Amino acid sequence: xxxxxxxxxxxxxxxxxxxxxxxxxxxxxxxxxxxxxxxxxxxxxxxxxxxxxxxxxxxxxxxxxxxxxxxxxxxxxxxxxxxxxxxxxxxxxxxxxxxxxxxxxxxxxxxxxxxxxxxxxxxxxxxxxxxxxxxxxxxxxxxxxxxxxxxxxxxxxxxxxxxxxxxxxxxxxxxxxxxxxxxxxxxxxxxxxxxxxxxxxxxxxxxxxxxxxxxxxxxxxxxxxxxxxxxxxxxxxxxxxxxxxxxxxxxxxxxxxxxxxxxxxxxxxxxxxxxxxxxxxxxxxxxxxxxxxxxxxxxxxxxxxxxxxxxxxxxxxxxxxxxxxxxxxxxxxxxxxxxxxxxxxxxxxxxxxxxxxxxxxxxxxxxxxxxxxxxxxxxxxxxxxxxxxxxxxxxxxxxxxxxxxxxxxxxxxxxxxxxxxxxxxxxxxxxxxxxxxxxxxxxxxxxxxxxxxxxxxxxxxxxxxxxxxxxxxxxxxxxxxxxxxxxxxxxxxxxxxxxxxxxxxxxxxxxxxxxxxxxxxxxxxxxxxxxxxxxxxxxxxxxxxxxxxxxxxxxxxxxxxxxxxxxxxxxxxxxxxxxxxxxxxxxxxxxxxx
Numbered sequence: 379x380x381x382x383x384x385x386x387x388x389x390x391x392x393x394x395x396x397x398x399x400x401x402x403x404x405x406x407x408x409x410x411x412x413x414x415x416x417x418x419x420x421x422x423x424x425x426x427x428x429x430x431x432x433x434x435x436x437x438x439x440x441x442x443x444x445x446x447x448x449x450x451x452x453x454x455x456x457x458x459x460x461x462x463x464x465x466x467x468x469x470x471x472x473x474x475x476x477x478x479x480x481x482x483x484x485x486x487x488x489x490x491x492x493x494x495x496x497x498x499x500x501x502x503x504x505x506x507x508x509x510x511x512x513x514x515x516x517x518x519x520x521x522x523x524x525x526x527x528x529x530x531x532x533x534x535x536x537x538x539x540x541x542x543x544x545x546x547x548x549x550x551x552x553x554x555x556x557x558x559x560x561x562x563x564x565x566x567x568x569x570x571x572x573x574x575x576x577x578x579x580x581x582x583x584x585x586x587x588x589x590x591x592x593x594x595x596x597x598x599x600x601x602x603x604x605x606x607x608x609x610x611x612x613x614x615x616x617x618x619x620x621x622x623x624x625x626x627x628x629x630x631x632x633x634x635x636x637x638x639x640x641x642x643x644x645x646x647x648x649x650x651x652x653x654x655x656x657x658x659x660x661x662x663x664x665x666x667x668x669x670x671x672x673x674x675x676x677x678x679x680x681x682x683x684x685x686x687x688x689x690x691x692x693x694x695x696x697x698x699x700x701x702x703x704x705x706x707x708x709x710x711x712x713x714x715x716x717x718x719x720x721x722x723x724x725x726x727x728x729x730x731x732x733x734x735x736x737x738x739x740x741x742x743x744x745x746x747x748x749x750x751x752x753x754x755x756x757x758x759x760x761x762x763x764x765x766x767x768x769x770x771x772x773x774x775x776x777x778x779x780x781x782x783x784x785x786x787x788x789x790x791x792x793x794x795x796x797x798x799x800x801x802x803x804x805x806x807x808x809x810x811x812x813x814x815x816x817x818x819x820x821x822x823x824x825x826x827x828x829x830x831x832x833x834x835x836x837x838x839x840x841x842x843x844x845x846x847x848x849x850x851x852x853x854x855x856x857x858x859x860x861x862x863x864x865x866x867x868x869x870x871x872x873x874x875x876x877x878x879x880x881x882x883x884x885x886x887x888x889x890x891x892x893x894x895x896x897x898x899x900x901x902x903x904x905x906x907x908x909x910x911x912x913x914x915x916x917x918x919x920x921x922x923x924x925x926x927x928x929x930x931x932x933x934x935x936x937x938x939x940x941x942x943x944x945x946x947x948x949x950x951x952x953x954x955x956x957x958x959x960x961x962x963x964x965x966x967x968x969x970x971x972x
Contacts, residue, residue: 410524411762413664417671424676451631453662454519454727458547458632459617460659461522461540462639463652470640473541480538480708481545484722488514488700495696504560505742509750511553512732513693516722517758518543518632519666524765525721535714535772538705542722550630550728557732561739581627585620585634589641597647601825601840606654613654616642630728646828649821649851650841670727670755678752686749690756694764697723717768724761725754793817796857798843798873799864800831803889807861808836821852844872846879859885865910867891874902 401412418424470477489510496506521543522531530536593616600612617635624634642648679686698719705715730751737747795811795818797804804820811818820838822828831838841848843862854860860877862870870888877886887906890896896907924933 409527409664410520410667411759413667414671414759417668418674418676419671420668421672421674423672423674451666453659453664453666455617455621455632455635456655456659456662457519457522459635459639460652460655461518461544462636462641463643463648465640465643473537473544476538476541476708477545477548480704481542482549483704484542484701485511485514485546485549487704488697491696491700492693495692501742501746505736505746508557508560508736508741509733509747511556512729512736513725513750513754514697515546515549515553515726515728515732516543517724517726517761518547519663519727520724520758520761521721521765523663524762528765528769530717530765530769533714534710535717538708538710538714539718539721542701542718544636546726546728547630547633547636550633550731553728553732554628554735557735557739557741561736561741577627578629581623581629581634582637585623585637586641589620589638593638593641594645594647597642597645597651597840598825598829601647601650609650610654613651617655646825646832646838646840649839649848652851653841653845653847656847666727670758673730673751674755674759675748675752678749679756682749686753686756689750689753690760693725693753693757694723694760711772713772717772720764720768720771721761723764724757726758729754792853792856793819793837794858795819796821796849796852796854796860798822798860798862800827800836800838801863801865803865804863807863819852821848844869844876846876849876849880854880854884857884859887859905862886862888864889865891867895870895871898871902874899874904878903 489507492510492513493506496510497503501509521539525531525536525539531540596612596616597609600609603609616638620634620638621631622634624637625631642651698716701719701722702712702715705718706712710718733742733747733751733754736742737744742750794816797807797811797818797820800808800820800822804822808818808820818837820828820831820836821841821843822831822838823840823842825840828838828840839852841852843849843852854877862873864870864873867890870890874886874888877884882903885906886904887908888899888904890899890907890909893909896909899907924930
């Protein structure tokens with residue numbers, strides 16, 4: 379039965395991804411909301427109600443099997459892994475005030491206010507505290523994609539929202555321990571509570587120490603194999619092993635994957651890993667949203683619409699009222715604070731886990747617990763609309779908003795020049811860029827080369843520069859120039875084509891094998907091609923003339939004149955017979971000397 383349920387759920391998910399979501403996208407409806415709506419329509423409380431009367435319908439419905447839930451939860455795990463890749467320990471340390479200040483205060487105060495509300499409604503102390511802590515958390519899986527879709531992640535508001543979400547993910551384990559202690563009837567944590575946290579601390583320590591020792595050698599071996607499949611397998615291995623270690627210690631699988639991502643963010647393999655996991659993260663997150671939507675029980679909504687909808691709106695209103703002043707106190711403008719509060723106000727996916735645990739331990743009744751879960755799901759449906767509303771409120775300050783020092787941008791390296799290849803020519807180009815105080819980053823497809831470059835203090839990344847997506851992740855949208863220094867003519871051609879696919883206006887200097895290759899490169903759209911045979915010949919001629927006693931000034935003038943003749947000859951093959959964009963004289967000099 380599980381296999382059948384998983385199969386039909388897979389068909390339903392593919393229908394959502396291939397048919398409904400593009401339809402929603404056409405009408406500018408958030409893909410997240412699209413997946414949620416499809417899950418609600420095709421779930422057991424939607425179209426699934428017809429299964430007993432029309433068996434054929436079961437092929438297109440989404441079941442609630444354990445297999446489907448586990449697969450969907452991997453989407454959240456990969457999301458947190460990708461978030462970890464965007465950070466480093468140094469950045470996380472710099473964010474500590476926002477994470478442990480703003481984030482912790484948000485959790486504590488929201489939980490306290492909601493606990494008071496449930497006590498007023500006549501609920502027991504243990505159940506009130508458990509449900510309140512679950513509802514105090516927000517949805518990382520929904521908020522992060524929606525903020526990214528609206529291009530708000532790299533604003534001060536976006537980074538503050540991320541800090542709060544990170545604090546909430548860190549708080550899941552202590553909250554689960556609290557629920558267990560409340561269910562046991564213990565009045566305080568005491569020794570038992572502290573002992574329950576020891577496995578979590580040991581697991582985090584094991585992941586950190588093991589990761590620092592093993593991750594770089596693992597990915598170096600995978601990269602040297604020159605196999606995308608092996609590199610991808612290494613990515614999956616790291617995510618699943620780190621996540622499982624966290625689960626064994628009572629933490630969330632996503633938290634373990636996040637720590638692994640943090641460790642890998644410090645390595646030269648980060649960009650390639652990001653590109654590998656992105657498609658899987660997107661697909662699995664889509665499945666997660668579909669399964670969340672499938673939990674929406676329309677019968678409960680119709681039976682108690684005032685209670686369910688009223689509680690969903692009350693939850694949002696309370697959390698906005700709590701979060702906005704706190705965010706303002708941590709340096710956001712009132713507009714930014716309201717935007718942050720709006721997207722954090724709905725409940726999150728961990729509310730289901732915590733409330734289900736509370737129901738299983740008899741802290742709350744099944745009927746009340748499921749009604750709260752449905753209200754939480756209804757509130758999650760409002761995330762895209764609240765993000766849009768918050769963005770409109772904060773529209774005037776969106777471009778001028780300054781980031782707090784404690785919440786640095788997740789966009790890491792912003793450089794002037796991207797250097798492709800770090801061989802002898804690449805080293806010379808890098809050295810000249812340093813002398814002229816021009817910032818740069820290096821990308822090379824040889825893991826040994828990138829490791830050597832990092833030991834020399836060069837910002838180097840492992841990856842294939844002939845892929846447009848890799849170039850985007852290297853910040854091609856922001857650089858002023860790209861210098862291709864590799865000797866492989868075919869690879870150079872592919873890199874030029876990839877660069878021009880992403881940007882047509884960036885300065886592009888390429889090392890050419892000879893004059894014929896330079897002609898081809900100009901045809902592909904380079905700004906400047908430097909044939910190594912011509913440059914070697916000119917250098918030989920210069921040295922010969924100097925040794926023969928010709929004055930240095932005359933020699934340099936004649937060499938420059940000859941180089942200009944070659945360049946004019948080659949530029950005839952450039953599109954429209956002219957250079958698309960002239961670089962600064964410093965960069966032209968660098969390419970010539972290289």
